[in-house]
Amino acid sequence: MKVKVLSRNPDDYVRETKQDLQRVPRNYDPALHPFEVAREYTRALNATKLERVFAKPFVASLDGHRDGINCIAKHPESLSTILSGACDGEVRIWNLMNRVCIRTLQAHEGFVRGMCTRFCGSSFFTVGDDKTVKQWKMEGPAYGEAEEPINTILGKTVYTGIDHHWKDPVFATCGHQVDIWDEQRTSPLCSLTWGVDSISSVKFNPIEMYLLGSCASDRNIVLYDMRQSTALKKVILDMRTNTLCWNPMEAFLFTAANEDYNLYTFDMRFLDKPLMIHMDHVSAVLDVDYSPTGKEFVSASFDKSIRIFPVDKGRSREVYHTKRMQHVITVKWTSDNKYILCGSDEMNIRLWKANASEKLGVIVPREKAAMNYNQKLKEKFQHHPQIRRISRHRHLPKNIYSQAKEQRIMREARRRKELNRQKHSKPGSVPLVSERKKHIVAVVE
Amino acid sequence: MAAAEEDEPILSGPEEEEEAGDEEAAKRHRQLVDTLSTLSGGKRLRATERTEASRQISEFDVGGGADEKVVLSELLKPASASPALRRLRKQLNKAQQKKAVKLPLSKEENERVVREAAYTQTAQDLAKWDPVVRQNRRAEQLVFPLQQESVTVAPVEEVISSWQARTPLEQEIFSLLHKTQQPIKDPLLTPYEKASLQAMSLEEAQLRRMELQRARALQSYYEAKARRKGKIKSKKYHKVLRKGKSRKVLQEFEMLQKSNPEAALEQLEKIEKARIEERMSLKHQNKGRWAKSTVLMAKYNLEARQAMQEQLARNKELTEKVLLESDNEDGGNNSDAEGGLIPDVVNDGHIGMNPDNPWMLGKTCANPKEDIPAQANDSEESDGEEVPLQSLMESEQGQQGSSELQGPGEEETIPMLPDVLPPAPPSPAPEEPFLKETLDRLHTLEDVEALEPEIASQEDRTSSSKEAVLLEPAEAKSSLQAKGAPDLSQATSKAGKKKPAKRKALIDLKAVLAEAPQAVKCPLVPSVVQDEFDADTDQRRVIQEAFANDNVMADFMKEKRRAEEASKPKAVDLVLPGWGEWGGTGLRPSSKKKKWFFIKPAPQTQRKDKHLPHVILSEQRNILAAGYQVNQLPFPFENSQQFERSIQAPVGPTWNTQRAFQRLTAPRVVTQPGHIIRPITAEDANLPSQKDKTDGARKKPDLRLATSPRKGRPHYSAKKKKR
DSSP states (O other), X not given: OOOOOOOOOGGGTOOXXXXXXXXXXXXXXXXXXXXXXXXXXXXXXXXXXXXXXXXOOEEEEEEOOSSOEEEEEEOSSOTTEEEEEETTSEEEEEETTTTEEEEEEEOOSSOEEEEEEOTTSSEEEEEETTSEEEEEESSOOOTTOOOOOSEEEEOSSOOOEEEEOSSSSEEEEESSSEEEXXXXXXXXXXXXXXXXOOEEEEEEOSSSTXXXXXXXXXXXXXXXXTTTTEEEEEEEESSOEXXXXXXXXXXXXXXXXXXXXXXXXXXTTBTTSOSEEEEOOSSOEEEEEEOTTSSEEEEEETTSOEEEEETTOSSOSEEEOOSSOOOEEEEEEOTTSSEEEEEETTSEEEEEESSTTOOOSOOOHHHHHHHHHHHHHXXXXXXXXXXXXXXXXXXXXXXXXHHHHHHHHHHHHHHHHHHHHHHTSOTTTSOOOOHHHHTEEEEEO | OHHHHHHHHHHHTTOHHHHHHHHHHHHHHHHHHHHHHHHHTOOOOOOOOOOSTTOSSOSSOOSSSSSOOOOHHHHTHHHHHOGGGHHHHHHXXXXXXSOOOOOOOOHHHHHHHHHHHHHHHHHHHHGGGHHHHHHHHHOSOEEESSSOOOOOOOOHHHXXXXXXXXXXXXXXXXXXXXXTTOOSSSSOOOHHHHHHHHHSOHHHHHHHHHHHHHHHHHHHHHHHHHHHHHHOOOHHHHHHHHHHHHHHHHHHHHHHHHHOHHHHHHHHHHHHHXXXXXXXXXXXXXXXXXXXXXXXXXXXXXXXXXHHHHHHHHHHHHHSOOXXXXXXXXXXXXXXXXXXXXXXXXXXXXXXXXXXXXXXTSOOOSOHHHHHHHHHHHTSSOSTTHHHHHHHHHHHHHHHHHHHHHHHHHHXXXXXXXXXXXXOOSOOTTHHHHHHHHHHHHHHHHHHHHHOOSOOOHHHHHHHHXXXXXXXXXXXXXXXXXXXOTHHHHHHHHHHHHHHHHHHHHSOTTTTTTSOOOOOOOOOSOOSSOOSTHHHHHHHHHHHHHTTTOOHHHHHHHHHHHHHHHHSOOOEEOOOTTTTSOOOTTOOOOHHHXXXXXXXXXXXXXXXXXXXXXXXXXXXXXXHHHTTOOOSOOTTOSSHHHHHHHHHSOOSTTTSOHHHHHHHTOOSEEEOTTOOOOOOOTTTTTOSOHHHHHHHXXXXXXXXXXXXXXXXXXHHHHHHHHO
């Protein structure tokens, strides 16, 4: 007689060690787990609420400067080191881990206009109001040694910005013209001019390194090619562009921070129309920096706030502000994609989390899985009204709030007027210009 | 003019001889002029005269004299002469026909052209990133940093060579190492070792090597053998092996006892120790996998039973605490030890129970009276289940007692029971749960009926409760077994006939509209043979029965009427007596005013469910639901179905397997903490390397520089000018 005996494989229910979790056999039959949408919705709602509860982005403030901070530079090799230049010509090097200043040097008389590190991280360059370009060692001087720059180049005009090539010992300064310098020489390799204007910032493309972008005070953005030592194209906007930043993952994209409160993301091959206009600031945008993943960027504004925009979205996903933070002049996204640094008028550098509700420190795998799940749920239900309302809610200072409201009204009025004008004039005589094209005055070849 | 000259050589082609004469004349003429000029006394430069044949047209001095013009026709004379140079002549002809070169472009224009060209070229260069960008944007997951740094292992020598001993401790250690001349690099042999190796003679070394080889070979054989043996799965083989081993040990022990009592004592101690270890461990405790399986097998298999018993005995033997020899009872000790092997409980058990039952071996029966009937009952059943069953039996007995106590009370609640129910089946066991469960169910049904306020007279209630009572055991029985007596089926059919008649009286005929009431077959008692499928239909019938009294249809109609009424637009009466009129008692607002302030309802639109008798369609917007509804189709979705589907697919671990869950919730962008993310490079994107491109790009500007040589480095040129 054959007897059937109930037998189970002990591997299914026996733990290997005591520390293991108890194995819980699960039956995935959907009939046993009803109301999946409703349950997941509730989870998503809770996750969204918790995200807002835990959104505490401010990490630290680095104080020590005796004047407003004018520029910040990241160390290319060390995540914990940053450099900052102030309006009194002082440069400080900070350790972010210990949140202390590790070195102070009086680099210039007057403003430190621009600062950049060499690609290897051994030295850095500063330009200042005293018409000099100085190269400094990253390490401090040994005991008894004087604090002196490695090289000093005395120019004829004030330099307003500097950027270093990402690979070669070449750097570019801007002022009356864009100069490209070899590190070994005291005269520029070539000077690039196109019209007479003062150029406020110049940036090397991090991917196609021979490309340069600059923005001048006559409202234009000019692109240069270093190989052929020629300008490429110029786009003139409504108002002046303060800075631009190249996307580190997509070679042809750059974002320009404009005085008209907006940021414009351009594809450099199609300059006649920006890919996206990012609007949310209520005052001039002073600085912009891309996240190293190239998916988002952070912008600093005169309205005392910084905002984080996704590259493909017209509205910001996050706004950071504190009572004490004044006009934010410069902003940087750290190279590990985790933090944001901003330097402002009131002499402080602030360190923010790039993701406001992110948990810092060690995360165990289960926690991580739960976080991923919550993230996914938030994404899945993001369009539902309650969840959207909670996730979008931000507290704003009164002046930003009221100004935003005012501007909304103004924009609406303008739109209405335009529509009315179109309605009451001969068909075709008042063309409908898209918002994206409206801000482009001309593209010059 | 050039064209005219061009013509000349062609014309002069045939008159070559004539020309020679002309030349002679010209020469004479020149000589004459010269002599005349010398006579006049002026200093004149004279062409050096040569007496060679080609004096006039030399390769160094083209024009004979200063006054003479170079004529193209003269130059081209040889070309016209030789047919090999015809091509050249043609080209010259063409060149003659071309127009003059245009003026060079202005500086600004020139720059613009250069810019345009450079821009188009750069745009083309950038186009190579398009696929990369597209791919990255679409990627399910991006892991940053893109360039995963590989960990390189530096050789030890390198690390050491750069390292220097600084602290005194390190220096001391180093000095020691150097004293013994410890090698750092391969081969790891000190000089002494090397010397000793060298000192060994060749034969010795060979012998030694052979020995080593043999040893190694043997080792590998044994290893292979052991592995092979280890892989043998046969339990019998292992059993035999184990037994053989133990026998061997025993034999040796006996041998030792005879030959060397001291060694035997030691051996004994060893055995004792092994026993103690065994006792400490949990082997032979019936807890292993084998034991458990054997317990199940033991019911059917004599061998298994025996094996089980054996193991238990062994356990008993091992776990028996051996009295120390220091105890005073020496003579009794022996007998105890013998008895220890087989516990007396076993002997007890042998009297009344199955001797093969291993479970009864270890137990001391406190109350044999209880045990014996249990034994009798369970003799058929499996041995493994005995212990739980025993307790169950006890509880059952308790229940029996209680049910007996409750008996009369229950009969009051079910007076009809004996009428409907056939004589009980012979086996008494199922009857007990039957009674017990009904009580509970009755209670719940009453509850259910209490929820419906309108109907349900006292009679109905009793009847329905009866039905429920009757139905319940039916279910229970069908699920339990189908052993019932054959006359049961007859009883059910009888009951089935009775039922519909009653039911018809209960259900409101009007309420059920035109539909004929279905005769509900009520399987009161299970038929003899029931399929598994019947259970489902049974269930449905039971529910039908239970809720038979509800006037569902009537309720629905009422509800629908109410909904219709509610949705009708209502007239609003805004008449306020006393406004604009004299006040006082008994005064009524004027009819005009009434007319004026009475707002008539708008004509009602046809309801959508007018022709659907079984549906209520509410046309009101549900505000409560609005909070959960997305009112606009979100961007990437093309239609609402797509979006709904995306919402309906759950991602949680409750509905998905672990793997699927991980895949579904994988984040779009992964960054590693503490890693610097650098901009993408051509190597990351597997594009052709940057160098080739830049080289190619550098070549082109060279060509361009040829057209505008000043373009290259304006700064330098400016400096040169200054100097």
